[in-house]
Amino acid sequence: MVAAAQNVGKITLLFSIFLFFTSNIIKANTKYYMLEEETEQYQLFKYDLSTKALYxxxxxxxxxxxxLKERRWANDVGEYYSVKVDNPNLILFSSLPDLNGNSDWIEVSLDTIKNDLVTTDQLIHVFNENIISISNEKNKSVTKYFNSYKPIVKKGNHYFVPKNSLLEFYVVSNRPEVFxxxxxxxxTQLSPLTIVEFKKIFKKTYQHDIFPLDKIWEDKTFTYFDKIRDRRExxxxxxxxxxxxxxxxFWTYTDWYGKPNSxxxxxxxxxxxxxxSKGxxxxxxxxxxxxxxSKLPITSNDFLQNIKEEKVMIADIYK
Known part of the structure; x- marks a missing residue:
């Protein structure tokens, strides 16, 4: 009886140690950025989307x-800037709902995450690394960050971060599509081309292949899709x-390739x-x-239909 109790105690201790190190690993891998309403480097625009109609x-x-208010270029030696207000690039943080609970945001103390804070210059450097503007760098296959960077929102004297956050970068380059x-x-100067129209062209070109956007329930550990050459908006x-x-x-031409159960x-x-100008x-x-x-009242077929019809959520102020 005593031995059993000791074993339980050891297991509990080991589990606690595991949770401690796991939580610290997760924390160490997450960086935080304090959002500001207005800075010399960017304008902030915030929009809320309802998931009800789509999901x-x-x-x-x-x-x-x-x-961003400045357009940045880089070379092998260093970076230099040029103001280009007609085509402002943008950084997008998206706060996604926690579908395992009802609370999407967590209150944090700045003291506990002060070593993981990134500055605006550091964030813009990450942007620059991911838009293929550094001439001596290779193209990246992964250019978006899920829960690796989280925005901090200040409400009164309290600070909050989303439980789930996606960071993305976009270059705005309005020019003829020959480029x-x-x-x-x-x-925005591209000729309109819907998913349905593109799929028809794809099926004529690759008669025996599955359209990449339709591979939602196919084997995700193998793909013939060439991300470097074909993936685009x-x-x-x-x-x-x-x-x-x-x-x-816009819609993204890409597939569903990735690690299983992730x-x-x-x-x-x-x-x-x-x-x-609004993002x-x-x-x-x-x-x-x-x-x-499994937490939603819609099926895989509903997802495919949403893709086909290009359904999206739009902020209420623009409906």
Whole structure:
């Protein structure tokens, strides 16, 4: 009896040690950035999206657009700047709901995370590393960050971070489509091309292959999709939003390749609506909600239909 109790005690102790080290590893791998309403380096635009119509569950996603005021280039020696206000690039933080509970944000003490804070310059450097503007760097296959970077929001004298956060980077490059349009580019001068139209072209070209966007329930450990050469954003339409402004809807040509039983977060905000000078005002996060589909009242076929119809969530102020 005593031996059994001692064994239980040892197991409990080992489990506590495991949790301690695990929590510290997670913390060490997460960086935090304090959002500011207005800085010399960017403008902040915040939008709330309801998930009810798209995913059948009444939760909220918050988009934080950091629209950069300076355009940055880099070379092998160093970085230099050039103001280019007509095509402002953007950094996008997305707060995603915790589908295992009802609380999406956690209060934090700045003292406990002070060693993991990143400055605006450091964040912009990460942006620069991921937009292929450093000439001596190789293209990255993963360019988005899920829970590796989290925004800090101040409310009164308290600070909060989302339980789940996605960080993405976009270059806004409005120019004729004869120029390259690599992954992570928003180009409002592209000719409209819907997913349905593109799929028809794909099936004529690759008659025996599955359309990459349809591989939602296929084997995710193997892919023929060439991410370096083929993955990119396409514009499907322009639309007039509330207030009379013209916005542009995009979709991402990519597949569902990734590690088994894990978020395929490099799909990112796979369909999105971009409003010039205001940032991304809506979109979809199929990678996140499909992974949690057992908690949703929709099926895999519903996801495929949403992809086909290019359904998105849009901030209420622009509906």
């Amino acid at each position: 059948g569950i009444d939760r909220k996603i918050t988009l934080f657009n950091l629209i 390259a349009n690599p992954y992570g580019t928003i180009n 396409y514009m499907s339409r322009s639309l007039t939003v509330a207030g009379g402004a013209t916005a542009f809807q 978020y395929i977060y490099d799909r990112g905000i796979d369909r999105f609506v971009y409003l010039p 991304i005002i809506g979109g979809s996060f199929d990678f996140y909600f499909y992974f949690n589909r």
